[in-house]
Amino acid sequence: MKAAVYKADGRIVLEERQVPVIQDPRDAVIKVTLTTICSSDIHIKHGAVPRAVHDTVRGHEFVGIVEQTGDKVSRFRPGDRVAVNVETFCGECFYCRRGYVNNCTDKDGGWAMGCRIDGGQVEYVRVPFADNGLTLIPDTVTDEQxxxxxxxxxxxxxxxAMSEIKPADTVAVIGAGPTGLCTMMCARLYGPARIIAADTDEKRLELAVKEGISDVAVNPAMADAEKLVKDYTEGRGADAVLEAAGGNDTFELAWRMARPNAVVGIVAMYEEPQKLPLPDMYGKNLTFKTGGVDASCCSEIMKLIECGRLDTSCLITHRTKLENIMEAYDIFENKMDGVIKYAIQV
Incomplete structure (x- = not known):
C-alpha cells in the first residue's frame, strides 16, 4: 500500500508499506478514505518535534471505514464510518480519568499517530485503543465535514473552552490558518460580542470575515493590532486572546492585546523558545494556558457538525489523491495558491 513516510534527513516520501495487522485486542484497522496535511506535519519535517520517530507514516487527521477490530473493541464493528482522534489514550490512567488525554501514560498514549507510530496518510492504518480513539460518523455527515x-x-x-469565554466578550485570535479559523468557530459557540482575527495573510483574513468566522480582521504588518483591539474595548484589551500562529513575535502580541486579568491561550506549536517578559507585563495579572490539545470531546464536536453549529467546509480549498500527496505537501508548506486545507482522497 502507498504511504507518506518521514525520513531521517527531513524528507517526506511516498513509498510502499505493508498493510497493518491487529497487534493488541483493543486495536482496529481502518481503511482510510480521506486524509489531510496538518501544520504539525510541517513542524515534524523541519525537525521541530523531537519525539517524532523517523520512518513512520505521517498523518493524524483522517476518516475511514473500520476494516477489522480486536477482540476487546466493543463500540465499533467492520463497516462503520469513523473519524480518528489525533490522540490515542487508554482511558484508565491518572490523566485520562481527568480528561487530560494528551498526557496518557501508556507507551502509545497521547499524540502518537503520525508522530511516534504510523499515521493516516496511507491506505490502511492501525488505531490503538479504538474504543476511545474513534468517533462514529452519522449518515448525514460527509467525510469532508x-x-x-x-x-x-x-x-x-x-x-x-480553556479560555473561559463569556457571552458578550471580545475574543482576539492570532493566526487565521486552519487551526486559528477552527478556534474562531469554536469561540463563537460561547456567544462573544465580537471575534477579532489577526494575520498577515490578507486572503485568509478576507475568508474569515466573509464566512462570518470573525467579525473584525487586522493585519499586524499593516496596522497596530493592539490599538485596534483596545479601540473596540474602551481601551481595556481583549477578554480572551488565543495565539494560533506561532510566529516570531506573535507570543508578545498575544499578551499585549489582552486586558488585565484576561486569559491568554497558547494554541500554536512554536519552533523556537519564547520569552516571558514578566517585568513588562507586571500588573496585568494574566493567566496563561498552554499545551497540546486534549482531544476528548470528539463525539460532542460531531453532534455540533450534525446539527449545523460547526461547518468547516470553507477550509477545504484543495482536493487531490494520495498518489499526488508530495505535490500537496509542497503547496501546503509554502502556502501557495491560496491553500488552507487539503482533502486527500485515498
Missing part, C-alpha cells in the same frame, strides 16, 4: 474532527476542530474546541 468530519475530516477535521479529530485534530484542528478538537484543538479549537479545547482552546475556546
Amino acid at each position: 468530519a475530516l477535521f474532527v479529530g485534530d484542528i476542530l478538537s484543538t479549537g474546541f479545547w482552546a475556546a
Whole structure:
C-alpha cells in the first residue's frame, strides 16, 4: 500500500508499506478514505518535534471505514464510518480519568499517530485503543465535514473552552490558518460580542470575515493590532486572546492585546523558545494556558457538525489523491495558491 513516510534527513516520501495487522485486542484497522496535511506535519519535517520517530507514516487527521477490530473493541464493528482522534489514550490512567488525554501514560498514549507510530496518510492504518480513539460518523455527515474532527476542530474546541469565554466578550485570535479559523468557530459557540482575527495573510483574513468566522480582521504588518483591539474595548484589551500562529513575535502580541486579568491561550506549536517578559507585563495579572490539545470531546464536536453549529467546509480549498500527496505537501508548506486545507482522497 502507498504511504507518506518521514525520513531521517527531513524528507517526506511516498513509498510502499505493508498493510497493518491487529497487534493488541483493543486495536482496529481502518481503511482510510480521506486524509489531510496538518501544520504539525510541517513542524515534524523541519525537525521541530523531537519525539517524532523517523520512518513512520505521517498523518493524524483522517476518516475511514473500520476494516477489522480486536477482540476487546466493543463500540465499533467492520463497516462503520469513523473519524480518528489525533490522540490515542487508554482511558484508565491518572490523566485520562481527568480528561487530560494528551498526557496518557501508556507507551502509545497521547499524540502518537503520525508522530511516534504510523499515521493516516496511507491506505490502511492501525488505531490503538479504538474504543476511545474513534468517533462514529452519522449518515448525514460527509467525510469532508468530519475530516477535521479529530485534530484542528478538537484543538479549537479545547482552546475556546480553556479560555473561559463569556457571552458578550471580545475574543482576539492570532493566526487565521486552519487551526486559528477552527478556534474562531469554536469561540463563537460561547456567544462573544465580537471575534477579532489577526494575520498577515490578507486572503485568509478576507475568508474569515466573509464566512462570518470573525467579525473584525487586522493585519499586524499593516496596522497596530493592539490599538485596534483596545479601540473596540474602551481601551481595556481583549477578554480572551488565543495565539494560533506561532510566529516570531506573535507570543508578545498575544499578551499585549489582552486586558488585565484576561486569559491568554497558547494554541500554536512554536519552533523556537519564547520569552516571558514578566517585568513588562507586571500588573496585568494574566493567566496563561498552554499545551497540546486534549482531544476528548470528539463525539460532542460531531453532534455540533450534525446539527449545523460547526461547518468547516470553507477550509477545504484543495482536493487531490494520495498518489499526488508530495505535490500537496509542497503547496501546503509554502502556502501557495491560496491553500488552507487539503482533502486527500485515498
